[in-house]
Amino acid sequence: MDSWVLTTFLILTCYMLIHSGAAYLRRELKSKATGQQERK
DSSP states (O other), X not given: OXXXXXXHHHHHHHHHHXXXXXXXXXXXXXXXXXXXXXXX
């Protein structure tokens, strides 16, 4: 395996992890915000 292939794979993996993590956090925060408003 060439080094640039490994580097590209690592970058893509990190990018996907960060992207999915950010989307998950955003959804969690949004659900918490709406949940608090409903309680009031």
